[in-house]
Amino acid sequence: MSRFPAARPRVLTVLTVTALAVGGAGAPSAAAPDHHQVKESRMIQVIPTPVSVTPDRDGGEFRLTPATVIETDRGARQVGEYLAGVLRPATGYRLPVGGDSPRDGNTISLKLGRVADEIGDQGYELRADRRGVDLRARTSAGLFAGVQTLRQLLPAEIESREQRRGPWTVPAGRIVDHPRFEYRSAMLDVSRHFFSPDEVKSYIDQIALYKINRLHLHLADDQGWRIQIDSWPNLTTHGGSTEVGGGPGGFYTKDEFRDLIAYAAQRHIEIVPEIDMPGHTNAALSSYAELNCDGVAPPLYTGIEVGFSSLCIDKEITYRFVEDVLTELAELTPGEYLHIGGDEAHATSDPDYIKFFQRVLPIAEGLGKKVTGWHEFLKATPSTSALPQYWGTTDANELVRDAAARGNKILLSPANKTYLDMKYDENTPLGLSWAGYIEVDEAYGWNPGDYLDGVPESAVLGVEAPLWAETLETSDHIEFMAFPRLPAVAELAWSPWSTHDWESFRTRLAAQAPRWEQAGINFYRSPQIDWP
Ligand code: NGO
Numbered sequence: 001m002s003r004f005p006a007a008r009p010r011v012l013t014v015l016t017v018t019a020l021a022v023g024g025a026g027a028p029s030a031a032a033p034d035h036h037q038v039k040e041s042r043m044i045q046v047i048p049t050p051v052s053v054t055p056d057r058d059g060g061e062f063r064l065t066p067a068t069v070i071e072t073d074r075g076a077r078q079v080g081e082y083l084a085g086v087l088r089p090a091t092g093y094r095l096p097v098g099g100d101s102p103r104d105g106n107t108i109s110l111k112l113g114r115v116a117d118e119i120g121d122q123g124y125e126l127r128a129d130r131r132g133v134d135l136r137a138r139t140s141a142g143l144f145a146g147v148q149t150l151r152q153l154l155p156a157e158i159e160s161r162e163q164r165r166g167p168w169t170v171p172a173g174r175i176v177d178h179p180r181f182e183y184r185s186a187m188l189d190v191s192r193h194f195f196s197p198d199e200v201k202s203y204i205d206q207i208a209l210y211k212i213n214r215l216h217l218h219l220a221d222d223q224g225w226r227i228q229i230d231s232w233p234n235l236t237t238h239g240g241s242t243e244v245g246g247g248p249g250g251f252y253t254k255d256e257f258r259d260l261i262a263y264a265a266q267r268h269i270e271i272v273p274e275i276d277m278p279g280h281t282n283a284a285l286s287s288y289a290e291l292n293c294d295g296v297a298p299p300l301y302t303g304i305e306v307g308f309s310s311l312c313i314d315k316e317i318t319y320r321f322v323e324d325v326l327t328e329l330a331e332l333t334p335g336e337y338l339h340i341g342g343d344e345a346h347a348t349s350d351p352d353y354i355k356f357f358q359r360v361l362p363i364a365e366g367l368g369k370k371v372t373g374w375h376e377f378l379k380a381t382p383s384t385s386a387l388p389q390y391w392g393t394t395d396a397n398e399l400v401r402d403a404a405a406r407g408n409k410i411l412l413s414p415a416n417k418t419y420l421d422m423k424y425d426e427n428t429p430l431g432l433s434w435a436g437y438i439e440v441d442e443a444y445g446w447n448p449g450d451y452l453d454g455v456p457e458s459a460v461l462g463v464e465a466p467l468w469a470e471t472l473e474t475s476d477h478i479e480f481m482a483f484p485r486l487p488a489v490a491e492l493a494w495s496p497w498s499t500h501d502w503e504s505f506r507t508r509l510a511a512q513a514p515r516w517e518q519a520g521i522n523f524y525r526s527p528q529i530d531w532p
Contacts, residue, residue: 049505068107185212207486373388465489483524
């Protein structure tokens with residue numbers, strides 16, 4: 001397995017550099033950098049770019065000090081604690097969180113309540129001036145999104161986990177913001193290589209920065225079964241015992257998984273668990289001989305071929321197995337969706353595939369969950385509440401077009417745009433290339449609301465960036481593939497199409513690099529970006 005160097009720590013003079021590079025309407029001119037421009041630049045550097053940003057040129061700036069308090073009303077307390085957790089390490093300030101702090105200035109205030117209708121359930125309004133920062137939203141999810149913006153309004157050093165000098169200033173102005181799509185997702189394949197709970201948490205923290213609100217976990221595939229199922233214990237003891245390349249694999253106990261769900265929920269991210277079926281099931285077939293049509297368990301598999309395994313469609317025990325697994329998974333997961341896979345069932349005939357899902361879909365729906373799956377499962381015509389996930393490489397697909405016409409919402413993850421495991425170019429040491437090379441402009445350069453034939457914006461529930469892990473073994477690897485493309489996909493999912501602008505994006509992306517360096521996030525130095 002190839003390795004590559006981790007991000008080099010660098011000393012940076014970020015703000016001036018990035019301020020000058022910003023172009024487009026309303027941006028400060030490059031001619032004469034002054035203090036105003038340096039401050040303002042941060043306001044227009046946010047990713048995903050907000051719906052509206054109004055810098056207040058005469059408003060000065062807010063400065064975080066040892067006396068700053070984070071004022072919250074009751075429902076906002078948890079977001080306040082999260083914000084304090086983000087700000088304390090670099091500032092070294094106490095930043096008490098609570099409801100009854102003195103109102104004599106220097107306050108970051110997080111309030112739930114009435115906001116303009118357009119802000120909706122996930123948006124927020126942020127105002128900053130000399131006295132304080134005022135963040136308002138209808139829900140704590142909206143406040144949480146606003147907090148991610150506030151982080152980016154502070155200097156990059158705020159992302160350091162060690163104390164830094166500051167000054168910790170926020171430019172004065174007003175931001176009104178809300179998402180384009182409700183469902184903004186990342187996927188991590190923990191089957192091909194197992195990632196520990198801490199590694200998953202670290203990715204959760206990173207995707208939260210960019211207002212991603214779903215994490216799809218690909219929990220079972222040919223190479224490994226990663227979630228404890230009490231009624232079928234061999235799935236993990238045997239099926240979880242290896243991974244691609246023959247490493248030790250691993251799995252999440254139910255307690256570990258609950259902890260992951262809670263960790264994600266504190267970051268307003270819902271975990272969407274996937275058990276892939278009827279293909280991609282070698283780990284299960286190897287764990288229980290009776291699941292195989294011939295009654296013989298195949299050996300564990302540590303290669304990276306796809307499409308060779310299938311559950312036995314005509315055996316009754318198959319459906320008992322599926323029901324047991326999905327029941328335990330549904331009990332474990334408070335979220336709205338169960339993902340039932342359905343991709344690349346090349347070892348299952350079409351009639352068998354349809355027969356299988358016509359039995360499995362009612363089982364999943366009977367558990368009170370909405371069903372999501374790779375778009376092939378549309379062959380079995382699921383109900384209109386099901387969410388097909390398009391992962392093809394062309395801009396037309398008959399199954400998906402017909403589903404949209406029937407009223408299904410669609411989740412878009414075109415492999416040639418959003419697959420974070422595709423190599424950036426022929427020299428990328430990690431990743432695959434079956435869907436092509438995906439440089440940053442490729443990941444950013446498409447419109448989810450006008451991409452798939454017959455799937456208008458109104459039929460799109462959201463966008464997902466999957467990260468498959470055939471070649472990825474460590475958090476460094478995850479980060480190298482996700483950064484900088486994950487922020488590109490996140491912006492497509494959040495920001496209005498009217499703001500779409502490659503020049504603006506690449507400039508704002510460059511300004512993220514010092515933040516990643518401060519946070520210790522590895523990333524690919526794409527030659528398309530003028531990194532500071
Ligand atoms: C495909 C395949 C996965 C691979 C991935 C690699 C889907 C939905 N099924 O995507 O098994 O891991 O490509 O890019």
